[in-house]
Amino acid sequence: MKGIRQLAEHLQISTGTVSRALNGKSDVNAETRRRVLAAAEDLGYVPNQAGRSLRQGASKTIGLVLNHGSSVGAGNENFFPLVIAGLQNVLSRHGLDLVLLLCPREENYDAFLRRMVARRLVDAMIITATRVKDPRFAFLTTAGMPFVSLGRSDSALPGNNWVDLDxxxxxxxxxxxxxxxxxxxxxxxxxxxxxxxxxxxxxxxxxxxxxxxxxxxxxxxxxxxxxxxxxxxxxxxxxxxxxxxxxxxxxxxxxxxxxxxxxxxxxxxxxxxxxxxxxxxxxxxxxxxxxxxxxxLDLDALGRMLAEMLLSNLPAFAEGYQDVPRNRIWPLELVEGESDPPLAAPD
Structure with a gap:
């Protein structure tokens, strides 16, 4: 697969001309556009979506930020997969994709988040594993990155959206x-x-x-x-x-x-x-x-609520989600087992 630089070298024209031809700009003549499109097909050109997102300002992608303390594996085998299903159920209806942004075990959570925001890989984020004092709330608000959190924090600002379990x-x-x-x-x-x-x-x-x-x-x-x-x-x-x-x-x-x-x-x-x-x-x-x-708790419904809260913060979709609450404490129902019977001899 070739990128735009290799395509330009193959055609012996500038990367700017190739980019304008691929994006249908009117300042590229018809013959050049034809050559670029034909070469792109022959060489298997794949556009750099990250670069396109930086220029166009929209990647149509939402990032779910997970760290090694909120693993999708052991311990949460029935949590995040079901929450993700609910998220995708709503986001996919609007042509939005969900990607997982996994913080490496050896990297600081806050540094990882700053790096992801600087790269602008996604249009909005869902953060998890919130801490009592969590600088991510202020950072994302200041950076202008729309987000919703799965979890509360003393650091949450009045305008921040969150859902948390009770x-x-x-x-x-x-x-x-x-x-x-x-x-x-x-x-x-x-x-x-x-x-x-x-x-x-x-x-x-x-x-x-x-x-x-x-x-x-x-x-x-x-x-x-x-x-x-x-x-x-x-x-x-x-x-x-x-x-x-x-x-x-x-x-x-x-x-x-x-x-x-x-x-x-x-x-x-x-x-x-x-x-x-x-x-x-x-x-x-x-x-x-x-x-x-x-x-x-209903994990699929929890995921759907997170997605709706996030969409209420995105101008392109906010009109359809005006009635979504800004914050929500999610209820849980008791499931009776046999591990807590009445004490035989009350103390």
Whole structure:
């Protein structure tokens, strides 16, 4: 495949003339245009879409920014693919393509975003994995790059659009459910990072404790990575507790795999010896014994909402999306499993 420079060298004319001929400019005579188009076909010319986008100001492409903490693989196998399906459902109706912008593990998230914006590969962005203090909101606003975020942040500006899961709500509901089932020593596993969902999850947990008249116990808050390994380490900490909790709320469903394993090694049975409620339903939780109690959401609808919010910020499409909310906290419904039965002897 040839680019415009190779095409110009083959025809022995300037790249500017080739470019104008390919774009149908009137200042190129008919014979030159014919030669350029014929050579382009013969040589398999492929236009540089990035260069065309820089000149024309529109790539017809939306970028979904993911980092190594929001993998489309293990841990989110049923999250981002379904959100992406919803996004594409809406964007494709308007002739817009969705591309994934994957931040390398070794690169700083903010530096990666600045690099993507400088290259102007896309017309708008969807950012994820928002942090409590997240400079990307101010940067994208100042840069004039339309965007929507999957997640809130203390750094979000009044005009920014975002959709976020109801992390406070599910943590609070989990605590209330456990309290009603006789539990008084209720622990929580929270992210060992600055992701905003961790702050929200803890706020909901504390609100639930307050409604139940329970005191917060610092020793019952376990900060760990939201993966199987993190769940295993939470199990270690639980077993080492002076007064072991009778229930725990996990901020990530994958943690339950490691937690179940560690409890089993100690001769304990999840559900019987420790009640467990996890943040979100996944294929993993459905195949655990006992089946995990967790929360469910419509991921396809979430993706469609993100797309509609983004389109409401793009002048070419905004008129059709005037009624779309600027911000939305997305609800989740409880999925009852067998991992949190009533406490046999309430404490």
């Amino acid at each position: 992390f406070e709500g599910i943590a609070e509901r989990a605590v209330l459910r456990l309290f009603e089932r006789g539990h008084r020593r209720i622990a929580i596993a929270a992210p060992a990072s600055d992701v905003n969902l961790g702050k929200l999850f803890l706020e909901g947990y504390r609100a639930g404790l307050a409604k139940c008249g329970l005191q917060e116990e610092p020793d019952y808050i376990f900060y760990e990575q939201a993966l199987e390994e993190g769940g295993y380490r939470v199990g270690e900490k639980l077993l080492a507790s002076k007064k072991r909790p009778t229930a725990i709320v996990l901020n990530a469903e994958l943690m339950s795999v490691g937690l179940y394993r560690r409890l089993g090694e100690a001769g304990l049975v999840p559900g019987r010896d420790l009640a467990v409620i996890a943040e979100r339903e996944s294929p993993v939780g459905r195949f655990l014994l006992p089946r995990l109690t967790c929360f469910r």
